[in-house]
Amino acid sequence: MDADLAGLIEQGHSFLLNKDFVSAEACFNRAVALNGMCSMAHNNLGWTYEHLGNSQSAMNSYQRALELDPNLTLAKVNLASLMTKSGQEQGALPLWHDLVEEGLFDRQSLNEAIDAALNVGAIHQAARWAQICGAVTRGAPLYAPEVKPICRDELAPAMLKLETLTHDIEQIEYLRRSSGKPNIDFESMLINYKLVRDALLISGDRGRRALDDKEQRLIGDTYGRIWHIRKSSETISAPLWGDWNPSDVERAYSNSPLGLCVVDNFLSDEVLTELQNFCLESTVWLANHYSHGRLGAFFREGFVSPLLLKLADQFPRLFPNLIGDRHRLLQIWGFKYSAFQPNTNPHADFAAVNLNFWITPDDANLDRKSGGLVVYDLEAPLSWSHNSYNKNGPEIAAFLRQNGARAIYIPYRANRAVFFNSDLFHATAPLSFRNEYRSRRINITMLYGRRANDTKRPPRSPN
Known part of the structure; x- marks a missing residue:
């Protein structure tokens, strides 16, 4: 690289640091005019176009940079990220595949790769990358070399x-x-x-x-780390489901004014037992910022098993009208509770359809009238931010009071599933379970689609 070209690139980089994107654009255009074969000049010009809001020109510049140097990782990350943000996830997947499989990523780009795969329905690809994400953020290399971090990110603090x-x-x-x-x-x-x-x-x-x-x-080698995962097989000889008809579920959901359907005997006995064992044995209960000792396990932090994926993969086909191709799987999580929990603040989720099912045996529940779910007949306004409808308890409580929201109580039952419009405010009901490890209440949730695309709207609008 000659001195004039290097000087232009350095000057343009300085403009970028100062957020002077107009001057940066002029600088990098001069660099490209001086030497059209400089891949970094094209990449930096693309970065400048992206910040100026010119996405197509940015993609063109990134693609030109990669034509000149297919090994320019920065351009590949930039192009994959911009395509994902622009709704071109299918085209971004091959780029993400190369980056992830070669370990050329940071935590942010790995999460964007998972988003891209989920948004196009590539569940198994997303799951593989989610397992890598768990290793990067929560792995325990000393005890579980199969999930050791493989990129330059440090482990998330426990x-x-x-x-x-x-x-x-x-x-x-x-x-x-x-x-x-x-x-x-x-x-x-x-x-x-x-x-x-x-x-x-x-x-x-x-x-x-x-x-x-x-x-x-x-x-420190194990606390807050994934150091043991139960090897859950996806090959189940028995049926996956209990005695229910998917068409009946879709009909019940559609006929419900709110978008709400309860299904008992949801999973077959063999599947239920396998999921119970996965949740009891796997050290994936790592999210502990919740009240009352509740612990969360998330898709990108180890809550991945072949059986869970097999279930999630079948729901669009089982429920073509409720889920189908319109609502992609966007999240899987589990929650595990302490023995006792009082009333908690209602919230809504970002999805279109929420599937929530409970797997702890019934004999653990000391109050058969409670321990399940409370769903309110009022949904979060689409104008509310995620923090407003998901985390702001006092504002939500006031909103429910002002609009005279009515609560629907769904008692806890083992192997009971609840499908509901994810926009509806809901909360875990007060619970009282046996105070022993196997009796901790566990629910598994799968979220499909986005709330802006929800097809089930409550008949009653907020005042």
Whole structure:
């Protein structure tokens, strides 16, 4: 690269840092005119066009950069990202495939790759990348080399919380009795976890914080990490489903003024047992910023199994009118609860259709009239932001009161599924379950489509 060209690229980069995109455009255009074979000049011009809102010119510049240098990773990331944001996910997938499979990504681009795959219905591709995402953000290389981080990102920090430690100790004790992993020293692990827990109890520390140096030495290799995944097979000899008819479900949902349908005996006994075992054994309950000791497990942080994918993959075909090709699978998560939980704030989700099913055995539930779901007959206005309809409890509560919203109570039953319009405000009902590890209430949720494309609207609009 000659001095004049290098100077133009350096000057243009300086304009970019100062967000002077008009001057940057002029600078990089001069660089391209000086040497049209410089791939980096084309890439930087594309970046400038993108910030000026000229997406097509930006794509053209990125593509020209890759024609000149197919190994220019930055241009490939930029093009794949812009195509994904522009609704051209199908075209972006081959680019993301090359980047992810070669380990040439950061956390943000990996999440964009997963988004692209989900948006075009490539569930199994998204799942593979989600497993890599779990390894990047939550892997435990010492104990699970198969999920070790493979890119330059550091692991996400694990946040210490007493309720999480309590759960993890219970899970380690359960795995010690049932796991076939002889290379794990469960006894030492339990001793170290209990040392950290007892110190928290003595100190009265009930907050959520990063591990200190001593805690890191004692439990840092496994706490907040994916160190064991139950190998769940997708080959189930028995039927996947219980005794129900998909057409009846679609009809019931369609006939409901709100968009709400309850299905009992949802999964076959074999599938239900396998999902229970996956949730009991897999160390994926990593999200602990919720109240009352509730723990979350998410698709991009290890909550992936062949059986879950097989179920999710069949729903569009089982429910062509309710889900079909219009509503892509966008999220899978699970929640695991402490034994007791009071009323919680209602919220809505970003999806069009919410499928929520419960898998903990009925004998764990101490209150047969509760423990399930509360759905309100009012949906979140489309104008509300995600934080407003999902996280702002006081504003939501006031909105429900002002509009005289009525609550529909769906009691907990094992193997019960609830399909509902995801725009409807809803909340977990107060629960009282047996205080033991196997009895923790577990629900699994799959979200399909986006709320702006929801086809089921409540008949009653908010005041």
